[in-house]
Amino acid sequence: MACKIIFDRPESMTETITHYCPGCTHGVIHRLVAEILDELGLRERAVGVAPVGCSVLAYNYFNCDFLEAAHGRAPAFATGLKRTRPDLIIFTYQGDGDLASIGIAEIIHAANRGEKFTTIFVNNAIYGMTGGQMAPTTLPGQVTTTSPFGRDVANVGYPMRMRELLSALRTPAYIARVAVHTPRHIIEAKKAVRKAFTYQNEGRCFSMVEFLSTCPTNWGMTPVEATQWVQDNMVPYFPLGELKTPEEEQDAD
Amino acid sequence: MAKVLLKGCEAIGEAAVRAGALRYFAYPITPQSEVAEYLVRRMPEVGGVFLQAESEVAASNMIFGAASTGERVFTTSSSPGISLMSEALSYIAAAELPCVFVNVVRNGPGLGGILPSQGDYLQATRGGGHGDYKLLVLAPSTVQETVEHIMLAFELADQYRNPIMVMADGLIGQMMEPVDFSAAPKPNPPDKSSWATTGAKGRKPHLIKTLFLSPQLGEEHNRKLAAKYDKMRANEVRYEAYNLDEPRKVVMVAFGTTARVCKTAVDALKKEGIEIGLFRPITLFPYPYKPLRDIAERNEMRHLLVVEMNMGQMIEDVRLATSDRKPITFYGRQGGIVPSPEEVVEEIRKLL
Amino acid sequence: MQIEVKFAGFGGQGIMSAGKFLAEAGLEEGKEVVWIPSYGPEMRGGTAYCTVVVSEQPIGSPIINNPTHLVVMNRPSLEKFAPTIQPNGIIIINSSLIPITSERTDVTEILIPCNQIAIELNNTRGANMVALGAYVACSKVVSLEVLEKIIRQEFAKKPKFIEGNVAALKRGAEVASQEMEKAK
Numbered sequence: 154m155a156c157k158i159i160f161d162r163p164e165s166m167t168e169t170i171t172h173y174c175p176g177c178t179h180g181v182i183h184r185l186v187a188e189i190l191d192e193l194g195l196r197e198r199a200v201g202v203a204p205v206g207c208s209v210l211a212y213n214y215f216n217c218d219f220l221e222a223a224h225g226r227a228p229a230f231a232t233g234l235k236r237t238r239p240d241l242i243i244f245t246y247q248g249d250g251d252l253a254s255i256g257i258a259e260i261i262h263a264a265n266r267g268e269k270f271t272t273i274f275v276n277n278a279i280y281g282m283t284g285g286q287m288a289p290t291t292l293p294g295q296v297t298t299t300s301p302f303g304r305d306v307a308n309v310g311y312p313m314r315m316r317e318l319l320s321a322l323r324t325p326a327y328i329a330r331v332a333v334h335t336p337r338h339i340i341e342a343k344k345a346v347r348k349a350f351t352y353q354n355e356g357r358c359f360s361m362v363e364f365l366s367t368c369p370t371n372w373g374m375t376p377v378e379a380t381q382w383v384q385d386n387m388v389p390y391f392p393l394g395e396l397k398t399p400e401e402e403q404d405a406d
Numbered sequence: 407m408a409k410v411l412l413k414g415c416e417a418i419g420e421a422a423v424r425a426g427a428l429r430y431f432a433y434p435i436t437p438q439s440e441v442a443e444y445l446v447r448r449m450p451e452v453g454g455v456f457l458q459a460e461s462e463v464a465a466s467n468m469i470f471g472a473a474s475t476g477e478r479v480f481t482t483s484s485s486p487g488i489s490l491m492s493e494a495l496s497y498i499a500a501a502e503l504p505c506v507f508v509n510v511v512r513n514g515p516g517l518g519g520i521l522p523s524q525g526d527y528l529q530a531t532r533g534g535g536h537g538d539y540k541l542l543v544l545a546p547s548t549v550q551e552t553v554e555h556i557m558l559a560f561e562l563a564d565q566y567r568n569p570i571m572v573m574a575d576g577l578i579g580q581m582m583e584p585v586d587f588s589a590a591p592k593p594n595p596p597d598k599s600s601w602a603t604t605g606a607k608g609r610k611p612h613l614i615k616t617l618f619l620s621p622q623l624g625e626e627h628n629r630k631l632a633a634k635y636d637k638m639r640a641n642e643v644r645y646e647a648y649n650l651d652e653p654r655k656v657v658m659v660a661f662g663t664t665a666r667v668c669k670t671a672v673d674a675l676k677k678e679g680i681e682i683g684l685f686r687p688i689t690l691f692p693y694p695y696k697p698l699r700d701i702a703e704r705n706e707m708r709h710l711l712v713v714e715m716n717m718g719q720m721i722e723d724v725r726l727a728t729s730d731r732k733p734i735t736f737y738g739r740q741g742g743i744v745p746s747p748e749e750v751v752e753e754i755r756k757l758l
Numbered sequence: 759m760q761i762e763v764k765f766a767g768f769g770g771q772g773i774m775s776a777g778k779f780l781a782e783a784g785l786e787e788g789k790e791v792v793w794i795p796s797y798g799p800e801m802r803g804g805t806a807y808c809t810v811v812v813s814e815q816p817i818g819s820p821i822i823n824n825p826t827h828l829v830v831m832n833r834p835s836l837e838k839f840a841p842t843i844q845p846n847g848i849i850i851i852n853s854s855l856i857p858i859t860s861e862r863t864d865v866t867e868i869l870i871p872c873n874q875i876a877i878e879l880n881n882t883r884g885a886n887m888v889a890l891g892a893y894v895a896c897s898k899v900v901s902l903e904v905l906e907k908i909i910r911q912e913f914a915k916k917p918k919f920i921e922g923n924v925a926a927l928k929r930g931a932e933v934a935s936q937e938m939e940k941a942k
Contacts, residue, residue, distance in 0.1 A: 197607035202471070203615075212613050218603035220474050221615040223497050226467035229459065233471030234603075236455045237429050237479065241605055259467070262460035411778070411785050411793070581820055582778065582793035584785050663820070670818030744821045 163187040165196045169213045176369035176376025179207060179275065181333045182342075183214050186244065186273060189346045190217065193354060199242045200234060202227045204256075206248035207281040225256020228263035231270045242353060243270035250280045253289040253313050260319070264359045267324045271349045272359075274315060277366040278387060285371030289313045292386055297371070312390065316363045320397040327352045327360040328397040332388060334367065334380035345395070358399045365391055409584035414549045414574065415440035417585050418482060418508055419448060421556035426593030427478035427506065428454030431468035433461055433487060436520040437576040438510035441482040462487040466494030466507075473503035474614050476598030478560050480506040484576070485514050485526050488534065495569055496535030499631070500616035504563035506556065507541075508572045510579035513715075513742045521742020522576035524662060527719035530573050531691045538628050540635045541571045542642060543690040545661045549583035557590055562642065564595050566634055573690065575715065577663050577744060635692075644688035645697055648672060653706035654683035656757050659698065659724050660713040661687050663744060668713055670747035675754060682754055690720070698727040709757045710734045713750055715743075759814055761899045762822045765889075766807035766839055767831025767852070772886030775912075776829070777808035779890060782908045783900040784812040792820050805834055812899050829893045831872065831885065836860060850893045850934070852885065868896055868937045875929055884926035891930025896938060902931055 162168070165187035173179045190196045199217040203209050205224035212219030222230040227245035235243045252260050252274050260272065279297055280286040287297040287304060290312045294303035304312070316330040327349055331342035342364065349360035365387045369379040412420065419441045422430070430445050442458060449456040455472075459465035465481050472479040483491060488509045498505060509530065513523035526534075530543045542562055546552040552574055559570040603612045618624035646665075649672050650657065660668045665686040672682050685701060687694050702710060710732055712721040718736050725734065737753045739745045765777045777793055784791040792811045809822050828843050829850040830836040836851060840860035843849060847865045854873035870892045872885040881887075887909070894902055906924055913920045 198605040200474075200603050200605065209617055212611075212615065216606070216611055218606050218612045219615075220471070220603055220613070221501075221617055222470070223467060223493055226463065226470070226494070229464035229467035230471035232457070232459075232464075233429070233431055233468030233473075233479070234475060236431075236457060236468070237472040237475045237477050238604060241475075258460055259464050262464065266457075409785060411782050411791065577794070577820060580795050582781060582791075584791060667819040667821055673818060746821050746823045747819045748823065 163191045165190040165199070165216050167214055167216045171214055172210060173207065174370045176367055176379050177207070178333045178364070178366045181339060182273065182275060182364050182366065183211065185333070185339070185343050185346050186246075187215065188343065189350050193347070193350055195242045195350060195354065198240065199244070202231050202234070202243065202245040204245070204247040204251035206251050208246055208248060208275065209282070211246050225251050225254070226259055227251065228256065228259040228268070228272065232263050232266070232268045235268060235270045239269070239356070242350065244273060244350075245270065246273045247275065248281065249276045249278065249288040249290040253315050260315075261322070264319045264326055264361065265322045265324050267326065267359050269353055269356055269359065271353050272361040273346075274361055274363040275366045276315070276363055276391065277368040278312070279368050279371045281368050281371055290315075292390055314391060316361075316391070316396050319361060325358045325399040326397050327358055327395070327399060329395040330363040330365065330391060330393050332365040332383060332393055334365070334383040352399060365393075409586045411582050412549065412585045413440060413582045414552055414579040415510065416444045417549050417553050418556055418574070418579070419444040420587070421553040422480050422506070422560070423448055423452055423454065424587060424590055425478065425557045425560040426595060427480045427560055428452055429472045429477055429479040430455065430481065431457045431459050431465045431472065431479070432481045432483065433459050433465045435462070435484045435487045437512055437579050438482050438484050438508070440579070441508070462490035463493065466491035469505050470494050470498050470501070470503065473498060473505040474501075474603045476602030476604065478504075478593070478595060480508065482508040482510065484510045484512045485523070486517065488526060488529065492529070492535035495541065496537050496539055497616055498569045499539035499541065500537065501614050502567040503569070503614070504567050506559045506563055506570050506572065508556070508574065511573060511575045513740060519742045520576065522663060522715060522744055523740065523742060524575060524664060524715040524719070525740065526573065527690065527714070527716060528722070530571050531693070531723070539631060540638070540691055541569055542566065542638055542692070543571045543573055545573050545688060545690050546578065547662050547666045547686070549578060549581065550585055552578055553585055553587065553590075561591075561594060566638060568634065573662070575663050576742070639692040642689055643692050643694045643697070645694035646686040646688060647697070647701070648684040648686060649676070649681065650683040650685065650701060652681070653704040654681055655706060655708045656711060656754055657683040657685055657701055657707060658711045658713055658750070658754070659685045659687070659720070661690060661720065664713050664715055667745055667747055668750055671750035671754065674747055674751055680758065687720070693723045693727070695723070695727040698724065702728040702732050707732060711753060711757060712736050713745060713753070714738045715745070716740060760817070761812045761827060761897065762809060762825035763827035763829060763893065763897070763899070764807055764809045764822070764825045764839055765829045766805065766835035769806040771806070771831045772883065773806045773831065774808050776886040776890045777810045779905060779908050779912060780812070780894070780900065781810050782912070783905045784810070786904050786908060787900055789813060790815060790817050792817050794820050794822075805832070805838070807835065807839070827893070827897055829889050830856065831889060832856065833858065848893070848896050850889055850896065852889060854885070866896065866941065868892065868934055868941070870930060870933055870937070872930065875933060876926055879922065879925050879929060881922040881926050884923055887923045887926035888930035891927035892934035895931035895934040902927070
């Protein structure tokens, strides 16, 4: 009986084993992006921009051209790339510290200019690489090494909802929030990634897909506990779904 | 082509366009915003890209991204803006990408003022950003020379895969002088397909990065960069020796606009029968240490006068060049004040 | 021979463009020229000045503390810069707005009612061209014909301003020549 391959590594991924911790969902998110690059036939034109953070080494896992930006500057970097070579498919891959803290000016302005690249925003509510410090998206009361008594919103404000913040901009864009803690969520997430890259490929608009992700290591949880924590704590504060599509925006005008 | 009267800033923009640099990302700052105002109209005529970034931080990182495609790219700014761009300069140097940064220097520190200065000499030649990197720094003294340096900068950037800085000042940026583009060399960019990130079609992916977690690889990378800087030191030293065909008792050392002022002082004293020399470094890195040492070591050479629009920065390189074997006097103005030839003549008289 | 002239007045009086036209004319005549502005907040309504150097030789220092010539359009500029002019120099004073003189005896001082002449020519914004014409007539640093050609070129995209400005230039030159005669 002939065997049929029903599951394989996407061509857009390398064979390198990732350095991510057990239970971290970076790997799942990498794979979704790689699958979409394959399925839309974009790999040979794709250039990824890595952030500073755990995913700085993303370039080891993607089988396409890749660069490493300075901390937070990936959207500016991608702007320079895309404006210079509009024929390329550019994506930034950024964590919450990179995008929502040090690089917030760059992401807001890139989105507002309608730069035609795609941002994959991985929000795990904590700084992973530097060892578990508070992020702009750390939840109220959440314990981190720099909020050891829990995030005190009276002192440092509330977590920033980047999907909502960027959706307030008038410039047409595709902006969605997804999660990958269950198979059902992964399927939904992939649809959003497909849309984001499709819009870019059509030269239509800026696109950002925000992923709710896990950090079992710095959250001090097992992988299973971490996925449950996403459902119980992150999803209520960071609602899932599309908040802005280019079609809606055109209708609104 | 006939000479055209151009403001320094406009000449910078036009020179870059003629060098084939059709990607410009920048943020307005006095006294060089006219570069952007010029290019926003010029770039569409030549199919280029102009983008006003949200900050110098963003502009310089756009340059970083754009340079990775292998296209000729550049930005311009002035002192406080260059401080913000120093992060990207360190990264771009580490990533070995060719591009050109122009600093139309204004007076500092802090917000300082908008008038001319040479207060960024040490920032340009010693770093500014973090880590072991070097910029090749060109210091023009006229608008025409600025044009020539901009064009040369793109060639050098490609040749060395390194950011090149053209360090002008507010006076050069704002004044108008006749410019002749007819002698401009044709842009000659090399093939960059071996490293540019332009999509991995039919080849292995290219990776441009600056992170080296392994100490061995990190050191190896630094050695590679250092070897490149040594090559610049060996091949790219540029300077002008003015009225130095014979040994002089007093030799001035000055660069950029200040050197121009000093030239007038040399000429004025010549009319009185007093012969003074002027040594003008054109590359600030690599600094012309050896030629300056040779001049300083002539027996007849009694005194060096370093003139700068700062409180004493290049004088450190003059001391390195001469090992303090001859006395060095410093004359500097700051706050946007350009020394006048009369002031410089007075300083020389004190040494005679 | 090197001529250095400072044009000074209020921001908005066309000081910078008067200087620029002179520099263009010098270049057209094959001379070395530099135009150096004062820049920044000064340009926004305060005193503005620019210096133009015209020379047969390559120009050294663009910093000129003691210019050979001065064209002043307002009183603060006269008070500030008249003492800096080299002996035997020329000072053109816009007497429409400046009720005093430099009180220097070692320079040629010519009073031209620039604004009044401009108004008579129905070109209220042309006072700078009147002053420029007057200055060139006195100094002969460039020829009036070349300057006229430059003005025609500079305003090529705004043709309705050409004749008015050329007229202002010529009238300024005429009045200045008469004043020079009187001074002799």
